[in-house]
Amino acid sequence: YDSGTVLDGSIHCASHSFTNCGPQCQIEVDDNQTGTFNFRDDSGSCIGDGVTMYMDGFRSIFEDNTPLCVNFWMTTWTLDSKSRFAFGVIGALLAGAFVELLTRLRKELHTRRRERRDPLYLKAMALLLHFTQAVFGYLAMFVAMTYEVELFFAVCLGATLGHFALNFDAI
Secondary structure, eight states, X not given: OOSOOXXXXXOSSGGGOGGGOOOOOOSEEOTTSTTOEEOOOSSXXXXXXXXXXXXXXXXXXXXXXXXXXXXXXXXXXXXOSHHHHHHHHHHHHHHHHHHXXXXXXXXXXXXXXXXXXXXXXHHHHHHHHHHHHHHHHHHHHHHHTTOBHHHHHHHHHHHHHXXXXXXXXXX
């Protein structure tokens, strides 16, 4: 794309192959107002193939300018429609809550280990639960690090609700 023309916002590194990808304009210039940009596409949700993190700070689906679409953990899980975005918010909420569920399971297993004098299978189970909690903790962190306001708050709300439901009285 070396013609110097402005490209449609949905054209960006086809099939996520970055070997043939070059600098491209992600937006169309609005001819009605000089110097402003029109981020809106026809669907009103988002534009592009998806990004893993907004590099200009937090963005929201409720702002006037439509941001680039967000990838949820994988490039094939691009939140490029309102229904996919809603599923992404639910997934973020569940990811935060699942980390708290794993915390609860680890506490219960720790109590059993003390009662039964640390049998080997309980030690192995404790290590497996720790590993699983680390994985899901990082996955929840990756969602929060997209800098997408609704996904960030969904992860935090999921963790808070999970803590309240499962671990609040355990303190």
